[in-house]
Amino acid sequence: MRVAIGNDRLSRLRPKTYIQEPHFQYWSGFFSTKNAYLDGYWQGEKYFERISGVIRDAFTFSVPMSDRNQALADEIDTCNSVSVHVRRGDYITNPEPVNFILAVLLSIT
Structure with a gap:
């Protein structure tokens, strides 16, 4: 070890x-x-x-959200929401994952 x-x-x-x-x-x-x-x-x-408290405090917004962002946050809270994160480096050198990503996106829309 x-x-x-x-x-x-x-x-x-x-x-x-x-x-x-x-x-x-x-x-x-x-x-x-x-x-x-x-x-x-x-x-x-x-x-x-x-x-965990220190970490949560560090990721808490200190400035209130704009009206536009608050409206979007409210919309996200009231429906089934999905967030998709794609790391660009994963498919720049190997384009195969692009097909997988597209298939996943199509399945959740």
Whole structure:
């Protein structure tokens, strides 16, 4: 699980411990780790439970929505809504996903 970083010229600037995410599920050893370089996605909700309030505050709008945006938000709240996020890089080098994306969009309209 823990592997020391190599002895290159910059190694003295790096933490002494390198940890690669062992899997995509929550890893309970995460919070016992100190001064380490973490490699992975570390995106499970349990990693952020302790500071969920801070995160929610950071993503709360501090300025009220414009009338137009509020009307759109109200419309989204009152119907079955879908949000689609497409990462451009996923299909620039490989156009195949475009067909899949189009099929999905057609199925939800």
